[in-house]
Amino acid sequence: MKRAIGILAIIAVGAPIMYVVYQTAFTSNPTNGKERKVINDGDDDDTDQPGQFGVDRLKEGKDVKPVAFDGKRAMKYLEAICDLGPRISGSAAMRKQQQLIKKHFEDLGAKVEFQSFKAKQRSQRGEVDMTNIIVSFHPDSKRRVILCAHYDTRPIADREPDPRDWREPFLSANDGGSGVALLMELGNHMKDLKTSVGVDFVIFDGEEYIYNPGDPKVKNDPNQDIYFIGSKHFAQTWKKSKDHCVYSAAILLDMIAGARLNFPLEGYSWDRNPELCRQVWTIAQEQGCKAFAPGVKYHVKDDHTELHKVGIPAIDIIDFDYPHWHRLTDTPENCSAESMEQVAKVLSVWLQRTK
Numbered sequence: 207m208k209r210a211i212g213i214l215a216i217i218a219v220g221a222p223i224m225y226v227v228y229q230t231a232f233t234s235n236p237t238n239g240k241e242r243k244v245i246n247d248g249d250d251d252d253t254d255q256p257g258q259f260g261v262d263r264l265k266e267g268k269d270v271k272p273v274a275f276d277g278k279r280a281m282k283y284l285e286a287i288c289d290l291g292p293r294i295s296g297s298a299a300m301r302k303q304q305q306l307i308k309k310h311f312e313d314l315g316a317k318v319e320f321q322s323f324k325a326k327q328r329s330q331r332g333e334v335d336m337t338n339i340i341v342s343f344h345p346d347s348k349r350r351v352i353l354c355a356h357y358d359t360r361p362i363a364d365r366e367p368d369p370r371d372w373r374e375p376f377l378s379a380n381d382g383g384s385g386v387a388l389l390m391e392l393g394n395h396m397k398d399l400k401t402s403v404g405v406d407f408v409i410f411d412g413e414e415y416i417y418n419p420g421d422p423k424v425k426n427d428p429n430q431d432i433y434f435i436g437s438k439h440f441a442q443t444w445k446k447s448k449d450h451c452v453y454s455a456a457i458l459l460d461m462i463a464g465a466r467l468n469f470p471l472e473g474y475s476w477d478r479n480p481e482l483c484r485q486v487w488t489i490a491q492e493q494g495c496k497a498f499a500p501g502v503k504y505h506v507k508d509d510h511t512e513l514h515k516v517g518i519p520a521i522d523i524i525d526f527d528y529p530h531w532h533r534l535t536d537t538p539e540n541c542s543a544e545s546m547e548q549v550a551k552v553l554s555v556w557l558q559r560t561k
């Protein structure tokens with residue numbers, strides 16, 4: 207088994223994310239890459255456990271057809287979201303986005319719940335209003351799966367080389383907009399989709415409400431802002447609730463509209479839930495969705511790790527090589543309908559086959 211480790215690239219400026227291990231060879235068990243944590247998820251130690259996702263959770267069904275997902279319409283949703291401007295947690299544009307999402311899914315007959323709470327970021331004086339949005343299809347089903355994405359945008363475009371550009375209005379189309387746009391278009395097809403599980407679209411706030419990304423040279427920089435505020439709140443609330451539903455799996459979508467069509471396996475997803483990864487990437491292969499590349503390319507801490515901490519098997523579909531990440535050029539022009547179509551194709555088959 208090859209385990210050649212190539213370049214260790216540390217992301218110097220924060221991200222939904224942490225650090226990257228590039229592997230020069232794809233491996234079938236790529237779990238022992240070196241890791242360096244430069245992201246603050248608010249926990250002193252890593253409480254993650256190996257995943258519980260069972261091999262029996264996928265029905266046979268190579269003949270299952272994907273929905274007729276309309277990538278062009280998804281791009282229109284993405285543009286409408288970006289027309290609101292930056293959607294920073296607690297901002298007026300964020301509230302407008304919440305209403306846009308609520309109306310869209312209620313018009314489709316889904317149940318929409320706002321999970322609102324207040325949070326305090328380290329670098330900020332006061333508390334900020336946060337709202338996760340939970341859109342439920344077949345709300346009475348006890349056994350459920352999650353498709354999720356964050357919908358807040360980072361207050362600073364801190365991968366712009368000139369810090370004077372960091373505070374310019376930052377649309378963050380792919381990073382924060384694309385997942386919501388995909389779910390909005392997929393929502394148009396949910397009524398006709400035959401599933402044996404209930405489906406929740408969970409849209410997280412506070413994934414990267416980051417004003418102070420921390421000093422990468424300082425280990426556990428105490429001033430570094432905390433990521434994943436919304437997903438942590440959702441996960442902990444679910445865990446504490448006495449009569450909560452069973453979530454058999456969750457798939458996170460982050461930066462899924464890049465024009466390069468690039469989804470290698472994300473390392474934490476593979477390490478903790480290899481069977482779920484295998485199922486999703488196998489469906490991609492069967493459906494001819496070539497954006498889903500085999501092999502782990504990087505480890506990315508993201509909202510899925512918060513779900514995993516409470517025992518929900520969760521994986522991340524992410525294009526972490528997106529060249530406009532945290533830059534002012536992350537605009538709809540640099541996003542692609544085809545990329546979203548491939549992801550939606552895979553998800554819609556998976557939803558029909560998972561049990």
Ligand SMILES: [Zn+2]
Pocket residue numbers: 221222360381414532
């Ligand atoms: Zn981001």
